[in-house]
Amino acid sequence: MAKPVLLGSAQNNAQENKPQLLATKEELVLIAEDNPVMQELALRQLMRLGYRADLVKNGRQAVEALSQRQYALVLMDCQMPEMDGYEATLLIRRQEKGERHVPIVAMTASAMKGDRENCLASGMDDYLSKPVSQNDLIRVLNKWVNKSDAESEGSGLLSPSSEKEASLGPGLAQYKKEPQATAEQQAKLLSAAPQSVSDMPLDVKELSVLYGEEDMPRLVKSFLEECETLLRDLGEAIARVNSEEISRQAHQLKGLAVVMTAFDLSQAALALERSAGKHSEEILPLFRCLQEEFVRVKDYLFQGSVEGL
Structure with missing residues (x-):
């Protein structure tokens, strides 16, 4: 052990x-x-x-x-x-x-x-x-x-x-509002950007409240690196048509996005997770939506939202 x-x-x-x-x-x-x-x-x-x-x-x-x-x-x-x-x-x-x-x-x-x-x-x-x-x-x-x-x-x-x-705002409310939405409904939801009431893809202020401001740039960098790894692994799983691995990696990314208050990113990962093995024709479009949302999160963070990045 x-x-x-x-x-x-x-x-x-x-x-x-x-x-x-x-x-x-x-x-x-x-x-x-x-x-x-x-x-x-x-x-x-x-x-x-x-x-x-x-x-x-x-x-x-x-x-x-x-x-x-x-x-x-x-x-x-x-x-x-x-x-x-x-x-x-x-x-x-x-x-x-x-x-x-x-x-x-x-x-x-x-x-x-x-x-x-x-x-x-x-x-x-x-x-x-x-x-x-x-x-x-x-x-x-x-x-x-x-x-x-x-x-x-x-x-x-x-x-x-x-x-x-309530304190975490509309992002979490939307994330929990429709847990039983179908993959088709998720795809339609994700096709319209931005999805959240706020233009912020990630709540930096709430991150500080949840986890403290100490060493926040390193924490955010770790988050971005982990997302990139999961997206790479997702791409490989999709290429191999490995439904179980697609679902597992998407689940990981969904959870990571939630704890970092990136709720639109989490919704995109959730849609992909639910489609794995059920709606193969939607996998690639949903994966592209997920990639695009991650780029939006990354761009937002590197535009000065977190000092020291």
């Missing part, structure tokens, strides 16, 4: 007008996430709140890590290679044998119907919808790690914060 990456703690900098984080007691959190950029984002958020974290990149490593060490909480991505978050949670619960129970919180950008039910059925305790706001993360930490009764009351199982969705 690849050993988890252990990070040091950082000071809690929650503002007074936000939910207050209870004493962390140096509790250790396990993050199961396969995408390197999303790994860093989750780690940054926890470190800003004073938590230490170990990192694993798939469900199998998460199961092994929990068999060797105690964790106060697991943040579990649902879609990972080798073993996904659902299967990993089932195995973890089986190993616990009812003698202990580590809180497992799903983290997903899917927004697909049935996701919350799948999380509950696998044995997960709660659900965070990406991008995860600091307010929502604090509520989850207080509820499951610090055992705050106030946080537990009124916060139903697997219910993402509507406050967060």
Whole structure:
């Protein structure tokens, strides 16, 4: 097993007008996430709140890590290679044998119907919808790690914060509004540009709120490089007519775009993911739309939206 990456703690900098984080007691959190950029984002958020974290990149490593060490909480991505978050949670619960129970919180950008039910059925305790706001993360930490009764009351199982969705503007609202749209409807939607109410393809201000301003240029560069890699891999999968790989790579890009507030890019990736293996005639047009939207994001960022790029 690849050993988890252990990070040091950082000071809690929650503002007074936000939910207050209870004493962390140096509790250790396990993050199961396969995408390197999303790994860093989750780690940054926890470190800003004073938590230490170990990192694993798939469900199998998460199961092994929990068999060797105690964790106060697991943040579990649902879609990972080798073993996904659902299967990993089932195995973890089986190993616990009812003698202990580590809180497992799903983290997903899917927004697909049935996701919350799948999380509950696998044995997960709660659900965070990406991008995860600091307010929502604090509520989850207080509820499951610090055992705050106030946080537990009124916060139903697997219910993402509507406050967060409102604060992130029309992009996220549109992303979650029509999760069951057909590939044909998605193609029509994507043919009209720009798609969002705002002309901004990415919300730099919200990125700073979510993840902090420290080292933002490097984070954005990592995001762009990862997108370019995924687009290249998507192009190769399309050339090989590999529907499974097209869906997997598009899913990765969709999630990455969501956590970086590039919601139109995420919508384009979502349309491609849904068309894989079902509407082969739409794959190339949707891929071109995806490429064009990425160029729009990239151009926007390099036009001075982020200092230091």
